[in-house]
Amino acid sequence: MRAKLLKLLPAIAVLAAWSALGTAAAANPIGADGFLSPDHKTWCSGSAAEVGCVSFHGSVADGAGHGAVLKRGGKLTLCPESTAGPEWACFQNFDETAPVLHYGKSVEVGGFRCKSTRQGIACVVRKSGRGFRIDDEAAIALRG
Numbered sequence: 001m002r003a004k005l006l007k008l009l010p011a012i013a014v015l016a017a018w019s020a021l022g023t024a025a026a027a028n029p030i031g032a033d034g035f036l037s038p039d040h041k042t043w044c045s046g047s048a049a050e051v052g053c054v055s056f057h058g059s060v061a062d063g064a065g066h067g068a069v070l071k072r073g074g075k076l077t078l079c080p081e082s083t084a085g086p087e088w089a090c091f092q093n094f095d096e097t098a099p100v101l102h103y104g105k106s107v108e109v110g111g112f113r114c115k116s117t118r119q120g121i122a123c124v125v126r127k128s129g130r131g132f133r134i135d136d137e138a139a140i141a142l143r144g
Contacts (some may be wrong), residue, residue, distance in 0.1 A: 048110035068132040068139040086101040
């Protein structure tokens with residue numbers, strides 16, 4: 001019996017680690033896995049250095065998307081729809097399995113805050129309020 005229990009301990013430890021990761025991701029979904037808008041058409045991800053989002057009109061496979069990247073110092077890069085593709089400067093990935101940031105909810109990472117509204121996802125530098133709002137139609141600059 002003891003030998004069987006010892007063999008199970010590594011598996012139990014792995015399950016506990018995965019469970020803890022899932023809890024952390026749900027508490028702050030803007031981390032490595034990012035988050036999706038409630039309509040699943042916009043995906044965002046962030047770090048202490050930058051936050052960025054990409055949004056698509058149709059399916060991700062269609063490639064008809066646009067995006068925005070906001071740097072810690074407030075520099076904003078807006079990427080129009082025509083720039084999507086393998087060389088796209090904004091984002092190349094889209095995690096369709098990321099957790100959803102529901103309307104009215106916000107997340108913070110580093111000096112950034114992203115909030116989900118019915119008008120889209122708004123991400124700003126907390127100190128200045130400068131940033132962007134993105135939905136499936138466009139990404140626009142926000143001046144704080």
